[in-house]
């Protein structure tokens with residue numbers, strides 16, 4: 001057995017030293033404050049960050065588990081949910097809860113559907129949900145946790161869910177249909193009205209995943225941009241998830257799950273009445289719940305108000321217009337489909353788009369790689385308004401550099417990206433075995449492991465054996481949470 005190099009320090013370390021060590025750790029992180037990142041952080045500037053910090057600190061120690069002890073939290077959560085419901089076409093019947101994020105909201109929507117079906121459709125032993133291939137992996141996680149079989153359906157040439165494919169996928173076992181507003185990979189809103197009508201006709205539930213759009217689309221529409229109907233105003237929509245910690249600009253750990261009525265939400269709840277510790281009831285997945293995100297959500301909704309959200313949405317949409325036009329002007333690059341708000345996928349018919357991503361990384365820009373088809377992900381946030389010109393200049397250069405690469409050179413770089421990423425985030429001992437397995441998987445030699453990021457994404461996308469790839473990914477996940485040599 002190898003010794004664990006990490007121990008609780010025998011004596012406490014002074015606060016300044018502890019914090020200094022943390023600041024040093026942070027130096028290698030991506031500089032998101034400078035607009036270099038196009039996912040993960042919805043940064044809207046220091047003024048808003050300060051409001052969030054103060055609000056969260058005010059409720060730093062409270063516990064959201066028991067609302068009867070903290071009526072302040074109960075009131076704030078109720079009001080956050082009610083404001084969200086109002087923004088999303090709900091009425092006095094609409095109910096919901098705050099959760100830790102989009103994934104928890106989606107888990108709850110699926111769990112609720114399963115419980116609902118157990119009561120209303122007891123004949124269904126093996127429930128299924130129908131969801132477009134673009135729906136977030138959180139639904140697969142929910143399927144995995146709650147034993148609801150996911151049935152993935154095709155998207156159309158416009159990257160929106162194919163309504164007829166969804167209709168055809170419904171079986172007597174289907175309990176739930178799903179649509180996204182918008183989907184994360186391509187930023188387009190699914191034909192929610194058509195799909196929800198089918199669900200209503202079949203007497204099944206329909207969930208709208210508005211995690212990324214819930215606090216953006218209402219303002220984008222108000223600014224005059226065309227937004228398809230997607231919320232509770234659409235008959236047949238029975239639940240909606242919307243993340244405050246995305247375009248609500250809240251601190252992370254804040255989302256809402258909303259239901260058309262209280263009878264449906266009741267299936268979400270959990271209660272255990274026979275515990276010696278007392279009667280235990282909990283509405284969501286967590287027991288103890290941090291109250292900082294609840295407080296910060298209440299604060300930011302009131303601090304920004306409609307005017308503030310509209311101003312931020314206008315800034316973002318102006319930047320989107322600039323970036324879309326700039327991308328289309330670069331030979332070989334294009335935006336896929338017609339994104340409905342501020343999320344887009346950059347693609348190319350002539351260049352290796354992952355190489356463009358690598359070239360951008362060399363210039364300090366971090367764009368997530370997507371697959372089926374290969375694209376680079378761009379979520380535009382307020383912070384990008386200031387860097388859009390520099391981004392487009394570098395993107396044109398990156399495309400030029402990618403154009404000069406020959407296919408042979410691209411192939412040679414097959415595993416270099418994996419090695420590079422692995423070397424940065426995994427314990428050293430793991431890297432070589434991971435690389436050996438990856439190269440066996442890809443049927444190529446690992447080659448030199450220096451430098452660039454990821455031509456491997458292209459190959460990963462085409463691997464016929466997704467099971468092996470999954471095992472490899474699970475190994476990476478395991479390695480990520482093992483202690484690293486300092």
Ligand SMILES: Cc1ncc(COP(=O)(O)O)c(C=O)c1O
Pocket residue numbers: 100101102103104106136138180182183184209210211212243
């Ligand atoms: C459309 C959509 N749904 C769900 C999620 C999951 O949200 P979270 O990461 O907060 O769990 C995301 C995250 O980006 C998303 O874009």
